[in-house]
Amino acid sequence: MELISIPTIVGWLTYSAFLSLMALGITLLYRTTKVANFAHASFVTIGAYVTYTLTVIFSSNPYAGLPVAFCVVGIVGLAIFYSVLEPLRRRNSPTVMLMIATLSIDVLLTGVINIHADYLTNIYAVPSRNILLSSSDFKFLGQPGILFVALGTLALCTAGLYVLLNFTTLGIALRASMENPQLAQAIGINVSMMLAISWFIGGGIAGVAGALIPLWTEVNPAIGTILLASMFCASIVGGLEQIYGAILGGFLLGLFDVVGTSDLASILGPWVAFYEPVIPLIVLSATLVLAPRGLAGISIRRKK
Amino acid sequence: MDALNLAILFTVDLLALFSVYLIIDIGLNIQQGITGIPNFGILFAVAGGAYITAGLSTRLALPILGIQTNLDPISENVSILQLVNPVLSSHPVTAILLFVLFLIIGGAAGTIMGLIASAPAIRLREDYLAITLLAFGEILNVIGAGYTPLIGGPPGVDLPDVLAWAGEYRFYAASFVLLLVAVIIYAFAGYVIKTPFGRTLKAIRDNETVARALGKNITHYRTASIMFGSLLCGIAGSLWAMYSTAVTPTLARFDWTFLPWLMILIGGMGSNKGTLVGTAIVVTLNKLITYYKYAFVGILPFDVIWLNYLLLGIITILILIYRPEGIVKETSQTRQPSARKTASKQG
Numbered sequence: 001m002e003l004i005s006i007p008t009i010v011g012w013l014t015y016s017a018f019l020s021l022m023a024l025g026i027t028l029l030y031r032t033t034k035v036a037n038f039a040h041a042s043f044v045t046i047g048a049y050v051t052y053t054l055t056v057i058f059s060s061n062p063y064a065g066l067p068v069a070f071c072v073v074g075i076v077g078l079a080i081f082y083s084v085l086e087p088l089r090r091r092n093s094p095t096v097m098l099m100i101a102t103l104s105i106d107v108l109l110t111g112v113i114n115i116h117a118d119y120l121t122n123i124y125a126v127p128s129r130n131i132l133l134s135s136s137d138f139k140f141l142g143q144p145g146i147l148f149v150a151l152g153t154l155a156l157c158t159a160g161l162y163v164l165l166n167f168t169t170l171g172i173a174l175r176a177s178m179e180n181p182q183l184a185q186a187i188g189i190n191v192s193m194m195l196a197i198s199w200f201i202g203g204g205i206a207g208v209a210g211a212l213i214p215l216w217t218e219v220n221p222a223i224g225t226i227l228l229a230s231m232f233c234a235s236i237v238g239g240l241e242q243i244y245g246a247i248l249g250g251f252l253l254g255l256f257d258v259v260g261t262s263d264l265a266s267i268l269g270p271w272v273a274f275y276e277p278v279i280p281l282i283v284l285s286a287t288l289v290l291a292p293r294g295l296a297g298i299s300i301r302r303k304k
Numbered sequence: 305m306d307a308l309n310l311a312i313l314f315t316v317d318l319l320a321l322f323s324v325y326l327i328i329d330i331g332l333n334i335q336q337g338i339t340g341i342p343n344f345g346i347l348f349a350v351a352g353g354a355y356i357t358a359g360l361s362t363r364l365a366l367p368i369l370g371i372q373t374n375l376d377p378i379s380e381n382v383s384i385l386q387l388v389n390p391v392l393s394s395h396p397v398t399a400i401l402l403f404v405l406f407l408i409i410g411g412a413a414g415t416i417m418g419l420i421a422s423a424p425a426i427r428l429r430e431d432y433l434a435i436t437l438l439a440f441g442e443i444l445n446v447i448g449a450g451y452t453p454l455i456g457g458p459p460g461v462d463l464p465d466v467l468a469w470a471g472e473y474r475f476y477a478a479s480f481v482l483l484l485v486a487v488i489i490y491a492f493a494g495y496v497i498k499t500p501f502g503r504t505l506k507a508i509r510d511n512e513t514v515a516r517a518l519g520k521n522i523t524h525y526r527t528a529s530i531m532f533g534s535l536l537c538g539i540a541g542s543l544w545a546m547y548s549t550a551v552t553p554t555l556a557r558f559d560w561t562f563l564p565w566l567m568i569l570i571g572g573m574g575s576n577k578g579t580l581v582g583t584a585i586v587v588t589l590n591k592l593i594t595y596y597k598y599a600f601v602g603i604l605p606f607d608v609i610w611l612n613y614l615l616l617g618i619i620t621i622l623i624l625i626y627r628p629e630g631i632v633k634e635t636s637q638t639r640q641p642s643a644r645k646t647a648s649k650q651g
Contacts, residue, residue: 108617118606231440274450
């Protein structure tokens with residue numbers, strides 16, 4: 001019995017790259033706005049539908065949707081920040097209220113996405129659910145191109161974020177707003193604008209991740225919601241206070257999810273595959289049991 | 305006359321849904337409003353109550369009614385119910401006893417789910433907890449779909465109709481029974497909130513350090529709060545299963561987590577009366593939208609159900625921004641606490 005095969009490794013790397021991209025955005029937004037962004041599910045789905053809509057209307061290459069998805073979802077993030085989170089932040093709303101807010105944004109965007117999907121079907125007479133574009137993907141070294149593009153995008157986003165945060169004035173202002181908003185405000189940094197920029201970037205990265213999904217697995221309006229538990233799990237396992245931890249978390253969770261499921265299924269029988277959605281929860285619980293202080297008692301989140 | 309009939313049917317139908325949601329919201333309010341535990345996974349307890357009641361119902365009804373059969377209670381569920389339901393409709397007392405038994409099972413299932421959910425809830429702070437519980441909420445749908453002996457996998461399972469004794473008035477009787485249970489629970493929750501137990505929960509919410517200094521065992525009280533809230537959610541799940549007499553592993557986060565949160569938010573968190581008001585408003589609104597959406601079919605190039613999502617999402621955001629305390633503000637039972645609060649701020 002072969003426990004690690006090439007397709008398993010390809011599946012693991014691709015899935016992990018997706019998870020890492022999604023978790024990266026969640027961690028970034030958590031660091032800046034101190035809120036668990038449940039709307040990340042919809043951000044990802046919007047990215048996926050941007051790609052699909054472009055291929056339907058302009059019959060373009062699916063990869064051409066990447067920059068468009070980044071901008072579209074980034075702007076959605078900006079709009080959400082200025083219309084919902086900024087007013088709530090000014091009111092000093094408690095964390096729970098902010099979380100309900102992101103949850104309701106998710107509900108709102110779910111409505112928008114489904115309306116868009118119905119609209120596509122009714123106006124362009126194309127399927128808008130269970131879409132898969134992997135047939136138009138290229139092959140490289142005998143492997144699907146999405147593997148390389150997903151890993152490349154992840155590397156690009158991480159490097160971009162690293163350069164932005166460490167080598168630019170904007171990045172230093174951003175980091176100052178994360179570490180100590182009051183002090184940053186006092187020395188003249190426009191904290192609200194910094195947070196807005198983080199929402200643009202965080203949303204954009206989620207959009208990019210989403211834009212690649214149709215090349216990897218079937219897309220329907222619930223795809224983001226299905227992945228939500230996994231992306232949050234990756235983000236938490238990596239440590240919400242460490243932006244680059246999200247990447248570690250993504251690959252770790254991907255390993256458990258893809259390799260763990262396929263190996264267990266080959267040992268215990270195919271029924272195991274049914275319970276795959278439970279794996280992120282087990283990983284999440286295990287992390288929280290092994291490192292409850294590291295995850296629960298982070299000083300950055302503590303209000304004075 | 306026709307319009308009146310329609311209005312009566314609409315209201316009776318509404319009352320059943322209202323009762324189920326009222327019980328869930330009371331359970332959620334005890335956790336979030338009174339104790340300050342943001343349970344974004346009440347779906348877990350609701351689904352626990354519904355699925356476990358559904359899974360056990362036929363299995364338990366057979367020996368209790370003394371029906372001998374070789375059919376499998378889950379996979380050949382429909383054929384069995386053809387034997388069970390006529391017996392139930394002619395034995396009202398047994399049917400009512402079964403109803404009570406299933407309620408107890410639902411409550412017990414909910415309590416167990418609450419105990420499981422309390423493991424992270426006593427360890428983690430607000431946001432980690434909310435994420436974990438939100439993820440927990442989905443787990444029973446996965447198990448329900450994957451483990452067929454529970455509720456038969458994705459197609460779901462039917463329940464014996466324990467309200468069949470009302471015959472042609474079943475529709476009215478069901479709403480009445482559900483409302484009765486909800487009213488009893490509402491009164492009981494109102495009482496519990498005023499007891500020392502309820503006041504301790506509020507103290508923990510408002511100032512954990514002070515509560516601990518007064519010798520209260522925080523872990524104990526938080527666990528008790530989640531278990532009590534989940535007990536109610538389990539009862540509601542069980543009621544919903546018995547009312548609709550069919551359960552599939554598809555209870556959605558939107559219906560059974562988001563809507564209850566919206567209800568207690570609109571009504572005003574921490575207030576039992578507010579919970580009642582909020583539930584009434586959202587259930588009526590939701591029902592009206594689903595009722596009138598057919599008027600738009602054909603006019604709009606999309607399924608009108610999504611307007612429901614748009615509208616409820618926007619309403620929630622507006623409330624959060626403009627009236628986060630809800631319609632009914634929580635009343636403090638004495639003037640003392642507010643005076644003490646100012647004193648502690650100055651000191």
